[in-house]
Amino acid sequence: MSHWPDTTVRINRRAQARLEAGHPWVFASDVVDRGGAEPGEAVSVIGADGRVLGTAHFSSSSQITLRMLSSRQEAIGRSFLRRRLEAAIEHRRRVVEDSNAFRLVFGEGDFLPGLVVDRYGDYLVVQALSQGMDRLLGEVVSCLREMTEPAGILARNDAAVRAKEGLPLEVKVLYGEIPERVEVRMHGLAFFADLLHGQKTGMFLDQRENYLAAARWARGRALDCFTSGGGFALHMAARCESVETADSSTAALQLARANRDANGITNVEFIQADVFELLSGYVAAGRRFSTIVLDPPAFAKSRTALEGAARGYKEINLRALKLLEPGGVLITCSCSQHMSEADFLRILAEAALDAGRTLRVLERRTQAADHPILLTVPETHYLKCLILEAI
Numbered sequence: 303m304s305h306w307p308d309t310t311v312r313i314n315r316r317a318q319a320r321l322e323a324g325h326p327w328v329f330a331s332d333v334v335d336r337g338g339a340e341p342g343e344a345v346s347v348i349g350a351d352g353r354v355l356g357t358a359h360f361s362s363s364s365q366i367t368l369r370m371l372s373s374r375q376e377a378i379g380r381s382f383l384r385r386r387l388e389a390a391i392e393h394r395r396r397v398v399e400d401s402n403a404f405r406l407v408f409g410e411g412d413f414l415p416g417l418v419v420d421r422y423g424d425y426l427v428v429q430a431l432s433q434g435m436d437r438l439l440g441e442v443v444s445c446l447r448e449m450t451e452p453a454g455i456l457a458r459n460d461a462a463v464r465a466k467e468g469l470p471l472e473v474k475v476l477y478g479e480i481p482e483r484v485e486v487r488m489h490g491l492a493f494f495a496d497l498l499h500g501q502k503t504g505m506f507l508d509q510r511e512n513y514l515a516a517a518r519w520a521r522g523r524a525l526d527c528f529t530s531g532g533g534f535a536l537h538m539a540a541r542c543e544s545v546e547t548a549d550s551s552t553a554a555l556q557l558a559r560a561n562r563d564a565n566g567i568t569n570v571e572f573i574q575a576d577v578f579e580l581l582s583g584y585v586a587a588g589r590r591f592s593t594i595v596l597d598p599p600a601f602a603k604s605r606t607a608l609e610g611a612a613r614g615y616k617e618i619n620l621r622a623l624k625l626l627e628p629g630g631v632l633i634t635c636s637c638s639q640h641m642s643e644a645d646f647l648r649i650l651a652e653a654a655l656d657a658g659r660t661l662r663v664l665e666r667r668t669q670a671a672d673h674p675i676l677l678t679v680p681e682t683h684y685l686k687c688l689i690l691e692a693i
Contacts, residue, residue: 306376306377307343307344307357307375307376307377309337309338309339309343309345309346309360310335310347311336311337311345311346311348311360311367311368312333312334312335312337312347312349312350313328313332313333313349313368314350315350317333318349318350318351321347321355321356322355323678324677324678325678326358326369326415327366327368327370327415328347328358328367329367330365330366332367333367334350336360336367339360339362340362341360341361341362341433341437342359342360342432342433342435342436342437343359343360343437344357344358344360344371344377344378345357345359345360345368346375347368347370354374354375355370355373356370356371356373356374356375357370357371357372357376357378359378359415359432359433360434361432361434361467362433363433363466363467363468364432364433364466364467365466369410369415369416369432370415371413371434378438380441380444383414383441383442383445384445387407387446388449389412390406390407390408390412390419393412393672394406394672397670397672398671398672400487400488400490401488401489401510402421402422402487403420403421403422403423403486403488403493403505403507403510404421404507404672405418405421405507405672406419406421406426406450407419408672408673408682409431409682410676410681410682411673411674411676411679412674415435416434416436417429417430417431417435417442418503419442419446420502420503420504420507421450422486422495422497422503422504422505423485424452425452425453425455425456425480425497426446426452426454426456427497427503427504428443428446428455428457428458428476429457429458429503430457430469431461431463431464431467432467433467433468433469436459436467436469439457443476443477447477452477453478453479454477454478455475455476455478456473456474456475456476456480456497456498457473457475457476458502458504459471459472459473459474460473480498482496482498483495485564488513489513489537491536491561491565492565493505493531493533493536493561494531494561494564495531496557500531500553500557501530501531506531506533507670507672507673508673509533509534509597509635509669509670509685509687510533510670511670511671512534512635512667512670512687513537514537515633515665515667515689516534516537516538516633517537517538517540518541519593519631519665520542520631521541521542521543522542522630523543523544523546523590523591523593524542524544524545524546524591524592524594525546525547525548525584525593525594525595525622525625526538526545526548526594526595526597527548527580527581527594527595527596527597527598527618528548528596528597528598529548529554529595529597530549531554531557531558531561532547532558532561532562532572534595534597534633535547535558535562535570535595536561536562536565536570538595539569542569542592544569544570544571545569546571546573546591547571547572548574548575548577549574549575549577550574550575550576550577551574552574555572558572577598578617578621581618581622584625585621585625590625590626590627590630591625591627591630592626592629593630593631593633594622594626595633595634595635596618596619596622596633596634596635597633597635598614598615598618598636600636600637600638600639601614601615601636601638604640605640608640608641608645611638612641612645612649615636615641615646615649616649616652616656619632619649619650619653620653620656622634623654623657623659623692624657626659626692628692629691630691631689631690631692632661632689632690632692633687633688633690634687634688635685635686635687635688636686637685637686639684641686643666646686647688650688650690654692659692660692660693661690661692662690662691663690664690665687666687666688666689667686667687667689668683668686668687669683669685
């Protein structure tokens with residue numbers, strides 16, 4: 303069923319300029335007249351000059367009141383969803399190689415704001431992160447069943463951002479059955495994904511291409527920090543003498559060990575520890591490594607947390623640099639959306655100066671191509687991955 307927008311929402315000049323510059327969000331403070339819009343309704347957006355600027359999903363609770371769906375006035379329903387989903391699927395056919403686990407829909411990056419869909423072999427995991435996409439979820443699931451023929455579809459609607467939309471946090475099977483663990487293949491390796499309880503929607507799919515890059519540079523004794531399911535460690539194992547990995551999560555390490563054993567890898571060791579404390583202990587003990595990976599969780603989940611995050615990133619990279627042998631390789635990441643690449647590079651340079659090391663950039667990388675970045679939407683570029691040589 304299509305829903306032709308019969309409600310109009312008016313915005314001010316600032317918001318109109320933002321939309322015309324290619325950004326799809328309108329904030330609550332820039333809405334002049336809500337026009338009686340209902341939560342999650344598709345509405346026509348009228349600019350300060352009276353022109354129709356397109357169609358958007360309306361949120362009654364979030365500070366992001368409007369998320370643009372189209373630059374023209376159109377019905378939002380099955381036909382619209384199929385067009386957008388077909389384009390997203392075709393993009394993955396072009397960019398995903400040697401993996402049956404990948405992101406099928408990346409919200410704003412696929413012009414479906416508030417919707418995430420991840421594929422794990424025969425299973426799909428969806429997240430409806432706005433009132434509008436939550437309202438459309440039944441139609442989304444129907445289209446995905448028709449277009450991808452999955453064995454099961456799970457809603458991982460337990461992301462905290464749903465609370466800002468006034469939506470319940472829940473995990474629910476929407477179609478078929480979802481096993482406790484799903485085995486997927488990535489670059490010739492087997493990985494188990496916990497779709498019901500695991501990180502994100504089951505795995506960190508955004509680092510998929512960076513795993514291969516890390517393996518190209520890895521050598522000697524390696525240390526993989528914040529290993530989660532062991533993605534970096536298992537990809538590097540064939541190139542390294544040994545790989546030590548660390549994570550504070552019992553569940554993550556159990557899954558990582560299962561991944562290691564499923565691949566018959568014998569030179570990877572898992573340690574449960576606070577990574578900051580572990581690195582300090584290794585520095586005091588005079589340990590040295592040829593390759594170190596730092597892939598911490600987001601230190602800055604809001605702009606107000608940036609100052610503290612900068613200290614955290616500097617400290618952890620400083621400790622890692624003290625452990626690297628001359629000519630060693632540091633693979634260091636930030637998934638903090640609010641931390642720009644320029645700021646991250648500055649922090650790394652400061653850490654290198656404090657450690658008395660010079661860093662040579664080998665690669666500047668970002669998230670995998672199935673998480674597309676729009677140049678006019680900086681929020682779609684969140685992952686920074688630097689591969690550095692310590693001289």
